[in-house]
Each structure stands twice: as C-alpha cells, then as structure tokens.
Amino acid sequence: MKFHWFHLMPYPELPDDFVEKHRSVWVDYPNSEFDPAVGNRAYNEYLGQLEFAGEVGFDGICVNEHHSNAYGLMPSPNLMASILARTTTKPKIVVMGNSVALYNPAIRVAEEMAMIDVLSNGRLVAGFPVGTPMDTAFCMGQNPATLREKYREGVDLVLKAWTSREPFAFNGQYNQLRYVNIWPRPVQQPHPPVWIPGGGSIETWDWCVENDFLYAFLSYFGYKRAKATMESFWEVVDKRGAEMNPYRAGFLQFVAIAENEAEAERIYGPAACYFYNRALRVYPGFASPPGYSTIATLRKGIGSQVVDTTKLPDLTWKDIVNQGFVVTGTPDSVAQQLNEMADVMRVGHLMMLFHFGNLPDAAVRYNTERFAKEVAPKLRHRFSDWEDRWWPKDPVAAPAPVLVPA
C-alpha cells in the first residue's frame, strides 16, 4: 500500500463572519478578501510541508488545480510541482491534476507535464480531472454541455503527444493542430502513469478500466460513505474482466493523529471546522450546472460530491468524527481503521490530508511525522502481492543534484 501527502492549499484566513456575509468560497467570493501577505506566507509554508512529507517517507506528494476560490490556492498545480521537482528527490510528484478541457490547445498540458517529468527525472504522476463545476463552467467559462467531450479529446491528444515520436496532425473537435511535436517529451515510457480523480460517474469507471487509468475517488466524507461507490467501481472492473488489482484505485482521507480524544479535538477541531464550515462552502447554484452530470449517471441515481457539500450543516468536531469524515485516534487506532478501510475499499493508493483548513504548521508536521513513523510501517505490507502498474518506476539514472541557493 502506498501513502501520498495531499495539499489543498486553502486560504487560511477566512474571517469568522464569512458564512454570514458570503454565499460561496468559490466563483464569486471577491478577491478584495485575498491578502497577498497571507498568501505569501501560506504558499511557502505549504510547500515546506510537502517537502517535509517527502523527507519523512511519503511515497507521493500531491497538488491539484482549482480556480477563483479560497478553498484551494492552486490555479496552476504545475507551478507548484515544478518547484517540488527541484526541492525534492525522493517522493513522486502526483499532480491531481490538470483539467485538460480548460487548456486550448490541450497540448499545453502535455508540454508542462513533460517538463515536470524531465525536471524530476521521471517522478510525475499525471492526473486528469474533469474539474469541478465551479472551476470549469463558472470560473473558466466552459460549456457544461460539451465539457466531457472536450475533456476526453484533450486527454487523447496529451497521450498521443507523449507517445508519438514523429510530428502528427490532430483534427479534433476542440483542438486542431497541424503539427504536434512536443519538446521535451517525458522521461517515463510509454508515458507517466495516468490517474483520473473523480466523483462517481459511471462512464468514468468504464473509461478508466478500458484505458488502464487509475481511478481515484476524492471525497471528504470518509471511507464508510464511499464504500458503495467503490463497490460499484470494482463491479465494473470485474465485469469488464480486468485485473482486480488494488493499485488501480485511490482514495482520499483526512487523518488526525493524537494521544487521546481530547488532544485530537484540541489540535484539529478548530481547523477541521474551518475547513468543513468555511473553506468548503459552495453556493448550491454552482454545484450542478445542467450537462455536467451525464444522463447515464443521473439514471444510475449517482449523487454528486459537490452537491453533497452544499448540503452540509454547520459541523462540530464531534459531528466530523462521528460521521467518519476524519480518521482520528492514536497511531495504533488509525492503523487499525485504515486497515479496515483497505479491506472495505480495496484501494492501493491512499491520498491523505494531514493539513486541515488553517491548521498551524507545527500541528501539520506533528500529524505527518507520527503517521510516517508509527502508522505507515504497519500498513505497507498490504497488497504487496500485487504489482503496482500505476506508479513511476525508479529511474535508471541518478537524479540530478538539487541545487538550492544557500
């Protein structure tokens, strides 16, 4: 089993009266509320935490893409990944990922990700999300009626650009290019592992299995609620006759390690409430534009993660823990819960959130280090009889030395 340290990079100073004054953390929360000095401190602190995660032994460090919001300050994950490619040598860099439909032409994604792969000497994991409704339709003006078609075409173009060794023409519906011939091309052959972060869309599961992409279910509601979704995914895998390899699946989970319940609440409670009650506040009108969910998904009765977040009541730490959104406890207890999660969900790749909303740096590092030292070793053996085909192979050449100015 592999463990990845995921940073959302939220804006850490949403005011106490945020909920009374603003309907949404996304799309129309005015940037007059963004303090660049706070942003400067946050970016540098957050990059330091990702680097620290690499040092203490996490397999991957993860960044993602969101727009026009205070929930996550990474309009360009590639900028963050390129920094981490220089300041780390061990962890793989999991870009979760680039919303390819937002790039025109999508060849830009192939180029930038190839740059990160070359810079990091083959440590890139390439994630391709459709993107949330808020990011794609509302912030970036994409038509929800054609978003998924454009997204699929973009992924096709990126993969073809990575794997073709001769210039080719691409006559797509959304990308027309007379000459596709990217420089640089990726280190990893035939291309970096492709991960598809998603909610529960039925076509996505078929598509992942068909193309041998990893499917990552990103949810803030814990593994007990995600069980049904993952079971449906594994049914699709099984029905299509694909290998039931746990490494073809990933899941996202908040973890909070402490000595006892009182300490957990003291350390993580306020920051977790900040995350669920402020940083995750999305106006319902931005959650499900028509066309974003396909008819097949509607017919299957699969709900939307984003719509679920708009229905959250004001939560206390006890609510968050009791509903299983956060796995919390002593290292032994967390190991036991995640062991059970591995049984239930069958996920070989666990993306983990150790930073909650506005959690202070010292607490983030405490949480991170205790997990790496006291929990991860207890779980690493899980799924060791399966080959992980969705992970960068160790590079043949030694990585270039990291040159950080004194």
Place this chain on the structure above:
Amino acid sequence: MLNSEKIAVRNGPAQTVYRGGRGEPLFWLHGLQRPQADDPVLNALAEHFEVFAPVAPGYDDLTEIDEIRDVHDLALQYDGLMQALGLNGVTVGGHSLGAMVAAELAAHVTARAKRLVLASPLGLWNDAYPVADLIARPVPEIDELLWAGAGHRPDIRAEEEAADPAVRVERLVTLASQLTTFAKFTWPIPDRGLRRRLPRITAPTLVMFGADDAFVPARYAEDFVALLEHGRKRVRPGGHMLPYEHPAGFAAEVAEFARVPTYA
C-alpha cells in the same frame, strides 16, 4: 388542443411538431420549457394561425444535439424542418432561446420569414445591463427570474418528490436535458454573434419584452431594434414569461402584427 407528429428532417434529427389552428401559417419556436398539446400560448396562437411548433432538438433526447454544435447548425436544422413542412415566406417567431434561434434562422435563410416575432429574445449582450445567470440558479429559484406576475405557469421544475424513484429520476433527466440544451447555446454568455447577423434579416420584426423581465432586461429591445432593418419594439407589463402571463393578449398582438402589410 394541438396534435403532434414526428417530421423527418434531411441531414438532421427528426423533430416532433405540434400543429393546430387555422389561418396563415405561424412557425413558432418555444422557450425554456418544452411545449405540450395543451400549451396555453400555442393554443392562443392557434386561434389566429395555423401553428407549427417544433420541440427543440435535444429537449427529448440530448444525443440529438451531438452534431448540432452551434447556432449555425441549429438555424440550418430549422431551415430543414421548414423545408420538410413546406413552409416558406411565413410568419416565424419564438420566445426566449426560441426567439434567438428564430432570429438566427431568419438571418441565415432570409426568405423563410416574411414576418418575425421575437418575444423576450436572448442573443445579445450589453455590459451595462447583463443577462442574468439562469444556469447558476438552483432550480427552485428559477421561477423568480422568469415570472413578474401571475399567470399560467407550465411546470419546468421537478415536482414534489414522487413516490416512485423511477419517476423521480425520469423527471430529473427531462429537466437536465432541457437545461443542458439551453446551456449549450447560451453558456457562458448568450452572445453567439447574432449582433453581426441581425442586419441581414429582411422580414419586418416585432421585438416584445416584459418591462419587468429579470432575466433578459427589456432594454435589449432597443438593441435589437437598432440592429434590425425593419424592427419595432413593444414593451408590455410583465416578465420574461410575458407570453404565458397573458396568452390571449399576446397572441392577439402577434396576429395584429402579422396582418399589417408593411410598416407605415
């Protein structure tokens, strides 16, 4: 009550067309909601005209608009439908998105319309009075944007939770198909270049708005008229759903406009 039949269209999806009434033909393109046989506006119009009212492609089956990729494809689809119905040089009109498409049709193939009626049309954008964002409205709140006063409100919402989950899901699918079609031709800004094509329209055109239209402000009436060679505006008390707020009065006004031989 109107009858409906499925009409084959050359080089495009077949379309359901509601027909009824006697008189001069009227080719009418509906707005946000799919018409039914008892549609009050179509039935009121059928008191004056022989009405031909197609259901927009995509409304009953989203795959119908897979290859209708833009307003040009859409205008040519309706041109093909008029050809199939044998309609040429008739009164053409529509409401809301239907009015925008009627204007595109009349601009693409000018001979199809001898009179054009645009009720609460989308299609232009003015930074000084932007069109409201209907797509960002939670469905239960859409009505506030559309209706200024009382009137016959056709149901565009999923009704109260039906007991049968299959019924609930099908209602959701219907609503999603209609709004997705709407979004395809209007999101993110309902400006697909109609401004450049409105001057092509040769038909005398009546532009009607509800004075209290909270979705497409009535001030757009002036923008349309300024770009039309033979445009005339009428702003009446009402909202975006003006035709549905006053079906009989609305139909009488359309009929009167269609009878006038030329502008004075």
